[in-house]
Amino acid sequence: MLNYAKHNYRMTTCGLDKLEILSQGAIFDLTCADDSTHPGNIAKKRDFALGNLGEIYTPKPSSFVPNDSYASIPGVAHVNNCGRPMPVLKVLQTSHCQFNCKYCGFRKDSDFPRESLTSEELANTTFEMSNAGIIEGLFLSSGIGETVRGTMTNIIDTARILRQKYKFEGYIHLKILPGSTVDLIEAAGQFADRLSINMEAPTESALKDMAPNKSIQKAIVDQMQCIETLRRKGRIPRRVGQTTQFVVGGSDDPGANDRALVVAAEYLYRELNFRRVYYSPFNPVIGTPLQDRPAENPRRSYRLYQADRLLALYGFKLDDFIFNDSGRLDLDTDPKELWADAHPEIFPVEITRCEKEQLMRVPGIGPLLAKRIMEARFTGGLKSVDDLNKIGRVAKKIYKYILVNGRKGETEKSPVLKGFEEKQLVLPFGGG
16 A cells, blocks of 8 residues: 555646546557456446546545555556566556547547646656656557657657656656657657557458558558567667557457467567567447447457467467367367367377477476476476476366376366356456
């Protein structure tokens, strides 16, 4: 709990009412690994989706509690940073926008309140909140103001003032607005730890279905390629990584199915060295053209996250995934288990002798457990199934696919995820 008096926090530069409005537009963006299972974050998303901006925040006289859904300071979100929750200010530079994305509450034709912050106001507010111990970083996105260049310049200036004037050393994630030029991208990369452009959909036709003003190639992929080129040439620091987000279930176009999403993610990881790809299940927002569209089953995003990790960490390729006739992943079974069950000629694997790559293909074995198994083999500490249980947390489903010195262990069917209720707002985990 953060004590109001102890931290002596005062919102001197921009009012809490402005921050409340500008933080609303950023709550659905997962590209900073938002901990979306956090009760406070879910409550904010639900309120916004129902068309409620809520009462303008009034600080309690005794304390601020950033991880409480109602007592929190507007804009404070919790992201996963190396396994621990890290509070960041998640906010828009402006909620004005020239785009008319059909799913967005701040689309050009919506009647939601509009606000903007100058770069100096937002930098000062971020510094004050950091200095008070309320946040450790900034996630800065924005609507498109009068021009892309003008709005992107304001975003860059906010980060520049933080770094140069206030000597801010915390985490900064900046959104690159679609259509940004090379000079703007390079400037943003000088002050950020992470850059992202939301792809939203994996194909041109699917994107047009949700965001008619955007273009996959011209406004998005070209900028992504530019970021990676600037990194390789040393014009952006190598530590600056890229992320993006897809809206899952916002379009019925065949180009938005799971297979298309996996194809796109494979390209982003292989060719552009992406740090993460996020999959946000569609949830309708009152007052938008898609307000009557049903919410997407969050299990679909969960399976996509599993497939995504297999691409990024386990050496899986597109051909390793099993899709149905509609290009969808199976909702009830882990895609890694489906692959293993389709290759009986490989399993069970003798884990005391196999290569690490084979270990990583075993359902239930991830990078950490694989490393521990390899270490136990080296020290002679892996001779039986009981030894396996001593070296790390082991899921029971593993035993179906392994041998330990020629012996099988117990087996258990993989558990099925709990059922989905359409009206329930359940959001996927963030990630590391």
